[in-house]
Amino acid sequence: MRIIALSFALATTLLIPSLAQAAPNCTGEPTDKWMPEDAMKAKVAALGYERIKTFKVSGNCYEIYGYTKDGKKAEVYFNPVSGDVVKANIGG
Numbered sequence: 001m002r003i004i005a006l007s008f009a010l011a012t013t014l015l016i017p018s019l020a021q022a023a024p025n026c027t028g029e030p031t032d033k034w035m036p037e038d039a040m041k042a043k044v045a046a047l048g049y050e051r052i053k054t055f056k057v058s059g060n061c062y063e064i065y066g067y068t069k070d071g072k073k074a075e076v077y078f079n080p081v082s083g084d085v086v087k088a089n090i091g092g
Contacts, residue, residue: 026086
């Protein structure tokens with residue numbers, strides 16, 4: 001029983017940080033109201049994000065992994081209706 005409790009505690013400790021990194025809530029609009037992916041990709045480029053490695057739907061957001069104009073790594077979540085940045089993680 002002690003091993004099970006310890007395993008549960010360890011699993012919970014490891015899981016909580018990953019839940020904190022989950023996609024933000026970008027919109028409540030249905031997907032038929034979303035900007036088409038091609039239009040969103042053009043907007044992403046116009047905002048200065050380059051060398052996009054990944055463009056995907058994450059929860060109710062568009063998400064990209066790429067680089068800024070300055071060459072910094074970027075993980076950015078966008079509102080798929082307006083194209084506004086909801087959350088950005090910019091690294092070195």
